[in-house]
Amino acid sequence: METVLVLTILIVIGALAFDFINGFHDTANAIATSVSTKALTPRRAIILAAVMNFVGAMTFTGVAKTISKDIVDPFTLQNGSLVILSALIAGIAWNLITWYYGIPSSSSHAIIGSIAGAAIASAGFGAIHASGFLKILQALLISPILAFVVGFIVYSIFKIVFKNNNLPKTNKRFRYIQVATAALQSYTHGTNDAQKAMGIITMALIANGYADTTDIPFWVQFSCALAMGLGTSVGGWKIIKTVGGKIMKIRPVNGVAADLTGASVIFGASALGVPVSTTHVISSSILGVGSAHRVKGVKWGTAQTMLITWVITLPISATLAGLTYFILNIFF
Incomplete structure (x- = not known):
């Protein structure tokens, strides 16, 4: 069997593994608030998150096209197979490390940083598609800030609208609403996060001569959606505990505000075809809601730990991918 074909098969397997791990790593964020309030x-x-992630992943491909062409040019990428395989290995490694320690790190930062790091190791900084990469970085930076602000505003409106309502009764009603908002947030998660593996596989198909367009093949979309759904079914309890309880004490009304905020920001990004960190968006929406509810009630120490992890993820994953590329280059 030709080396190129073997590497392509390894990349497909690696990308599906990345989506599977993403399922239990990142999807925990989408359902953390509903679990912590006992709405579900x-x-x-x-089960709800797994189904809705699958549906969401089958709905959009815009983010996948962005990943396949905006970080590096797959049509001119040198040693494309090794670059992509190195990126997947590094991204998976960082996801598993942060999952093990229960830190809600960003799979998006990990894989985007890994692709950039491996490409730079292969052909220098000139391999990076500057304008496209900058657009992705802007989306990754702006989206959590937007989620914080929107979360603050949404919960502030909730406080005004429901200020005269009986709190226990209001929370009971919102617990039912949380079922719908958890489903919505899981759906939007699928529209963005599952797309990244689709883009990576398509990038490999182009680089290795098996495709001549950035259009996402149906088998790629379906297999990535299935991998994400199966990964979600495994669960991510450590991250659920962090997002659902260690940022702030979440009541149903808080959870609904955070879910609506996260879902709207993620879906907006998916509609625009830009990848965002669902981890960043959901965690920031909870921070925004918490700040509007009671600033002292937010556990800022946990937020600080998460922020540090967010900052270091991209450079660490890029470095890991670069080192992995040099190692693989010895054998292939």
Whole structure:
């Protein structure tokens, strides 16, 4: 079997593994608030998230096209197979490390940083598609800030509208609404996060001569959606505990505000075809809601730890991918 074909198969397997891991790593964020408020049992929340992630992943391909062409040019990428395989290995490694320690790190930062790092190791900084890469970085930077602000505003409106309502009764009603908002947030997660693996596989198909367009083949879309859904079904309890309880004490009304905020920002990004970190967006929306509810009630120490992880993820994953590329280059 030709080396190129073997590498392509390894990349497809690696990309599906990345999506599977993403399922239990990042999807935990989408259902954390509904589990923490007991709006849904963990089992039902995971089943709901798995189904809605699959549906979301089958709905959009814009983000996948952005990933396949805006970081590097797959048509001119040197040693494309090794670059992409190195990126996947580094991204998976960082995801597993942060999952093990229960840190809600960004899979988006990990894979985007990894692609850039491996490409630079292969052909220098000239391999990076500057304008496209800058557009992605802007989306990654702006989206959590937007989520914080929108979360603050949404919960401030909730406080005004429901200020005269009985709190226990209001929370009971919002617990039912949370089922819908958890489903919505899981759906939007699928529209953005599952797209990244689709883009990576398509990039490999182009680089290795098996495709001549950035259009996403149906089998790629379906297999990535399935991998994401299956990964979600495994669950991500460590990250659920961090997002659902260690940022602030979440009540149903807080959860609905955070879910609506996260879903709207993520869906807006998917509609524009830009990848964002669902981890950043959801966590920032909870921080925004928490700040509007009671600033002292937010556990800023946890937020600081998450922020540090967010900042270091991209450069660490880029470095890991570069080192992985040099190692693989010895054998292939």
